Amino acid sequence: MNLAVIGSGGREHAICYKLKQSLKIKKLICIPGNAGTEKIAENIKEDILNFEAIYKIVRDKKVDVVIVGPEQPLVNGLTDYLNSKKIKVLGPSKFAAQLEGSKAFMKNLCKKNNIPTANFGVFENLNDAKIFIEKNNIPIVVKADGLASGKGVSICSSKEEAIKKTREVLEGKFKSSKKVLLEEFLEGEELSYFCIVDKNSYHFFGSAQDHKRVGEGDVGPNTGGMGAYSPATLLTRKLENKIKKKIIEPTLRAMKDSGHPYTGFLYAGLMIKKNEPYLIEYNIRMGDPECQVLMMRLKTDLLDVIKYAVKNELHNLKIEWSKKNCITIVVCAKGYPSNYVKNSEIKNLIDIKSDEYNQIFHAGTYLKKNKIYSIGGRVLNVTSSSDSLVEARNNSLKNINKINWKDGFFRKDIAWRAIDNK
Numbered sequence: 001m002n003l004a005v006i007g008s009g010g011r012e013h014a015i016c017y018k019l020k021q022s023l024k025i026k027k028l029i030c031i032p033g034n035a036g037t038e039k040i041a042e043n044i045k046e047d048i049l050n051f052e053a054i055y056k057i058v059r060d061k062k063v064d065v066v067i068v069g070p071e072q073p074l075v076n077g078l079t080d081y082l083n084s085k086k087i088k089v090l091g092p093s094k095f096a097a098q099l100e101g102s103k104a105f106m107k108n109l110c111k112k113n114n115i116p117t118a119n120f121g122v123f124e125n126l127n128d129a130k131i132f133i134e135k136n137n138i139p140i141v142v143k144a145d146g147l148a149s150g151k152g153v154s155i156c157s158s159k160e161e162a163i164k165k166t167r168e169v170l171e172g173k174f175k176s177s178k179k180v181l182l183e184e185f186l187e188g189e190e191l192s193y194f195c196i197v198d199k200n201s202y203h204f205f206g207s208a209q210d211h212k213r214v215g216e217g218d219v220g221p222n223t224g225g226m227g228a229y230s231p232a233t234l235l236t237r238k239l240e241n242k243i244k245k246k247i248i249e250p251t252l253r254a255m256k257d258s259g260h261p262y263t264g265f266l267y268a269g270l271m272i273k274k275n276e277p278y279l280i281e282y283n284i285r286m287g288d289p290e291c292q293v294l295m296m297r298l299k300t301d302l303l304d305v306i307k308y309a310v311k312n313e314l315h316n317l318k319i320e321w322s323k324k325n326c327i328t329i330v331v332c333a334k335g336y337p338s339n340y341v342k343n344s345e346i347k348n349l350i351d352i353k354s355d356e357y358n359q360i361f362h363a364g365t366y367l368k369k370n371k372i373y374s375i376g377g378r379v380l381n382v383t384s385s386s387d388s389l390v391e392a393r394n395n396s397l398k399n400i401n402k403i404n405w406k407d408g409f410f411r412k413d414i415a416w417r418a419i420d421n422k
């Protein structure tokens, strides 16, 4: 089979790494990819939002299935476009992609189907929003309705701040939408819960916890994710049952009933409060960096997972996971998540152990004359698995220490809650 993976992050490198282990793959393409995918797949540079150009590549390369990493092409309708050209895609339709593309869509679906989530209001004008803010306790969470690359959420500790942030969203600071979503603040611990879904059934596809804040101890601005670990220590069998019955299954049922069944990876961002799950957000794709730890733990051939999913036969497949603990630490370019250093050479990467338990997944890197340079904010995902989480973290830290990159930084405390609470 020939496969194409769309995207250029650590998530896509991890997907390529796992696919490469399948004996049934003939050709593996990554559009546009990075210096890591270049070693195991054919990188083809193209704008991932240029659907016609993507179609030409997959047609010419005789690609059987396209796997879409990031959300934007899915929200823009890449699945529908390629399906109309008879190309199979692992990823939701444009309609179903609203679960991530529009927070208002997701919240209204929750309300209609009694799915536990923070109380909320959706507003298009400041006066109505102000009434909601006055009535609610602080902190208040202010969100832009559309996609905002993780930057559209503010947790406001005063009503004045909430009004200021609301005004910014309504005035169009986030181009994807001028609607604002105001939410009650939920206290608790976050958990990422993944599923793979086809038209007939769904499977659990791993759990993880990530760290969104840039600084150690979870302080400072939000990022795309500074590190993750799997399995999530929070997830018990009892809690998982609640997640499935109260959140995942009503959502999939509602999508099916609307005539737009959900398909592809589904990532539920949950807040766990007193052993009860609340939905914070849906993502219509794998998480990044959560995917990196999940691909290290997946024992089943990823190609089989994809094949069964696009044939709507997931109910016939058993998906197995390694019991090991896996951690990934993200090495970022200095300055991230604000303006960061670019085009800085990273040395010594080849000297680092690479095996079943240790991998470095590239994100913002490129290869030039056999040298590796940084180009993005999140640059490398140094990933290790082991029998214990603390050992896995030590191994990742040891590998990071061998990298010679003066412009990089990382958090040493990934998984601190799980490790320190033991």
Ligand code: AMP
Binding pocket: 118, 141, 143, 150, 153, 155, 183, 184, 185, 186, 187, 190, 212, 269, 280, 281
């Ligand atoms: P979102 O983009 O909706 O996932 O929000 C980004 C991050 O903001 C989440 O991962 C949480 O850490 C935090 N967050 C969002 N909504 C809430 C909420 N209602 N209560 C507490 N924290 C939240």
Ligand code: GLY
Binding pocket: 210, 224, 225, 283, 286, 287, 288, 289, 290
């Ligand atoms: N790690 C957060 C995300 O992928 O959205």
